[in-house]
Amino acid sequence: MKDITSRIVELTKHGHCTPQISQLAKKLKEPSTTIHYNIKKLEKEGAIKSYKAVFDYKKINEGFCVYVLISLAPDEYGNPEKIAQDIAKHPQIESVDICTGDWELILKVRTANQDEYYEFTKNVISRKGIIKIKSLTSLKQVKTEFVEM
Amino acid sequence: MKDITSRIVELTKHGHCTPQISQLAKKLKEPSTTIHYNIKKLEKEGAIKSYKAVFDYKKINEGFCVYVLISLAPDEYGNPEKIAQDIAKHPQIESVDICTGDWELILKVRTANQDEYYEFTKNVISRKGIIKIKSLTSLKQVKTEFVEM
DNA sequence: TCATAAATTGAATATTATTCAATTATTTAT
DNA sequence: ATAAATAATTGAATAATATTCAATTTATGA
Known part of the structure; x- marks a missing residue:
């Protein structure tokens, strides 16, 4: 056993996640390229600092x-x-x-x-x-x- | 203009994100299938509640x-x-x-x-x-x- | 010690993100 | 008001990534 989970927890607590563009596209009924473009814009502007996991x-x-x-x-x-x-x-x-x-x-x-x-x-x-x-x-x-x- | 960004913000504030398995695999020097398996385990156990964006x-x-x-x-x-x-x-x-x-x-x-x-x-x-x-x-x-x- | 369950892994497949070029919409300068 | 420049949207093609599956190894426990 390598206790991989605790290392995953440590990394995903701060980052190492990413938005689900295709899911957002479905939900918002827009093309995924449009979602992609807008997300990159938010990231460039610094509005989005990170993507992360929330835990129990x-x-x-x-x-x-x-x-x-x-x-x-x-x-x-x-x-x-x-x-x-x-x-x-x-x-x-x-x-x-x-x-x-x-x-x-x-x-x-x-x-x-x-x-x-x-x-x-x-x-x-x-x-x-x-x-x-x-x-x-x-x-x-x-x-x-x-x-x- | 459709103001797509504010709808993206609203959705990614709570969820609609996902862990980057291949990035985690590289960082932890483990096969991506192993990372995948362990993440799914954390999700099933309820240890991970959500994946989300953090904003400025x-x-x-x-x-x-x-x-x-x-x-x-x-x-x-x-x-x-x-x-x-x-x-x-x-x-x-x-x-x-x-x-x-x-x-x-x-x-x-x-x-x-x-x-x-x-x-x-x-x-x-x-x-x-x-x-x-x-x-x-x-x-x-x-x-x-x-x-x- | 044997049987069972849990964890790890590589190869194949399915899904998703990204790039790019073209089009449309919006803003800015004259 | 109009032209020029910039920003935003989009579809098609490609690149990257996640997921499934079956096989193997490792751990657990009667």
């Missing part, structure tokens, strides 16, 4: 999901993007947004379980510049990435 | 993004899924999670602008059972759906 994350051992609200130290206000991009690099991070309001950053983190999440917080979230954290653990995800579960 | 949402007229933290009335605690699923149906909703902590629900909402978001809150979020709301508006999304922007 419990089934790929990423069942533990936490939203992390972060408050930054005042001296970091000038450049929140630096911290945001550093955090975004980690594979457990689904999303990072720089926000208005009571919190400057909001993260969505996926790990296998609470233990792994705890390790993650120690290594990634505990760092200079972050002065306050509130975590909201997801008990059930009803919809994710525009896909209803 | 500003460029598809969904540049206004808000995280909405919701507190439910005590009489709704017994069945938060009902409300969650009702909310999830709306196309502006990217995600809905039922959470622990100070807030019972967390939504991610995407609209064209603040006005549209305001209409959305009036129609969807102002409803019986929801007693407290906090909104966090995203100023910049650094990573979304595991894709760095």
Whole structure:
């Protein structure tokens, strides 16, 4: 056994997918060359960033999901993007947004379980510049990435 | 002009994409039939829910993004899924999670602008059972759906 | 250890994407 | 308003890719 599935998951999580031109053509009742042309246009414009798979994350051992609200130290206000991009690099991070309001950053983190999440917080979230954290653990995800579960 | 692109966006936002088996085969240095077999297995198990496009949402007229933290009335605690699923149906909703902590629900909402978001809150979020709301508006999304922007 | 099921693979086929050239529609400049 | 230039649509031909199938190997479990 080579555990090919986990490597497929890792690659299709970010990309390695493609639109189904002929299916779209049928659905929209247009020639497939027209669909093809318009998709390439969207890609060139940068409107489409990637094609990817959406998972039942419990089934790929990423069942533990936490939203992390972060408050930054005042001296970091000038450049929140630096911290945001550093955090975004980690594979457990689904999303990072720089926000208005009571919190400057909001993260969505996926790990296998609470233990792994705890390790993650120690290594990634505990760092200079972050002065306050509130975590909201997801008990059930009803919809994710525009896909209803 | 038929505005085919916006219909393509609408369909590829949820699905109408497919994994690139031959690309995955090259990357993983395995025969494409092996990749095919393993992908079909993941699909049958329900581990893969869908294949979809990820967008630069500003460029598809969904540049206004808000995280909405919701507190439910005590009489709704017994069945938060009902409300969650009702909310999830709306196309502006990217995600809905039922959470622990100070807030019972967390939504991610995407609209064209603040006005549209305001209409959305009036129609969807102002409803019986929801007693407290906090909104966090995203100023910049650094990573979304595991894709760095 | 034998029997059964699961996973891997190559060769053949079916399906789908892509290229290209021609046509039509739209925009821009005069 | 008209001509010229650009952008979008499309069908036919080709290239690339997915899928099926049967054979083989590997793993599982009584």
